[in-house]
Amino acid sequence: MARIIPRPDHSHPRPREEPLYWHIATELLRELRDGTIPPGERLPAERQLAAHFRVSRETVRQALQILRRGGLVATDRRGSHAMLPGPTAEHVPSLVFPVGAQDAEPGRAAVTWEVPSPEHARTLGLAPRRPTLVHRYASAAADGSGVRRAVTSFSAVAVTEVPELARYRDRADGRASAELSRAYDWMRTAGLTLHHRDTITPLPPSVRVTRRVHDQWDRPLEITDLVVEAQRDALIYEFTLPAAG
Structure with missing residues (x-):
């Protein structure tokens, strides 16, 4: 299966070597796509994601920002939610x-x-x-x-x-x-x-x-x-x- 990576923000040139937060964004997107985190549901807190991926909360924050730019994640006062198409928590x-x-x-x-x-x-x-x-x-x-x-x-x-x-x-x-x-x-x-x-x-x-x-x-x-x-x-x-x- 081809590896899917987040679409970069073209307003900022992408470095030749992927930074850690880009790698975490890729892994998080994979979990969103394979249903580990169901579409429409709230994502785990930053501290939980940091523990899950064994990185700092700042790295998780930067990874989420990449996904927000691509419209794959939305954040409001209740937290961050996956925005990929598919059944939401209310309909499953x-x-x-x-x-x-x-x-x-x-x-x-x-x-x-x-x-x-x-x-x-x-x-x-x-x-x-x-x-x-x-x-x-x-x-x-x-x-x-x-x-x-x-x-x-x-x-x-x-x-x-x-x-x-x-x-x-x-x-x-x-x-x-x-x-x-x-x-x-x-x-x-x-x-x-x-x-x-x-x-x-x-x-x-x-x-x-x-x-x-x-x-x-x-x-x-x-x-x-x-x-x-x-x-x-x-x-x-x-x-x-x-x-x-």
């Missing part, structure tokens, strides 16, 4: 949160700020006894059958970088209802590309589904354990991906 269907939630059978949900289970803490890279945002969900059919219970623990990265999740910290007392159905959309709007991995384990007469989600830098975002207490229920998960380009 996201997976339902939490795993196992069903519109046909509304469930009960609540959030707490507590120490997660040891397994969740290890997966999220949390220090022992460090609390985090924990979401609990339960639903059942009208006749009481098909009980589903899901417990989700969010990582420090998710709570820190996703404003909508951060706002729950001060009211995560386990009593107020919690509406986190758009949690994955919030993560994507915060500039995080989501990678889901679902593991289904039979535990007769129940089934356990474990979902792990990490971002484009392999940082853990959340882990959910869903237990379906039903012998005949089918677990159906639909994954919708936008067409390329």
Whole structure:
């Protein structure tokens, strides 16, 4: 595949040897084009891009300026956004949160700020006894059958970088209802590309589904354990991906 480089600003002669910021602009454009950073979504902060590319924030700032000149990135008071043609965050269907939630059978949900289970803490890279945002969900059919219970623990990265999740910290007392159905959309709007991995384990007469989600830098975002207490229920998960380009 031919390498695509940003269009230079012809008002300034390009030096014979590419400066570092030009190389970073090229790499960032590649990630925009291959969908690592989805079109229309907010780019990670300069400090995150600097850590990702292992350069200074000033180098990232110069690289973004090149892309802005070419109309590939736009910046406003909310941050920088990719402007390449393609589906935007608002039009790309996201997976339902939490795993196992069903519109046909509304469930009960609540959030707490507590120490997660040891397994969740290890997966999220949390220090022992460090609390985090924990979401609990339960639903059942009208006749009481098909009980589903899901417990989700969010990582420090998710709570820190996703404003909508951060706002729950001060009211995560386990009593107020919690509406986190758009949690994955919030993560994507915060500039995080989501990678889901679902593991289904039979535990007769129940089934356990474990979902792990990490971002484009392999940082853990959340882990959910869903237990379906039903012998005949089918677990159906639909994954919708936008067409390329």
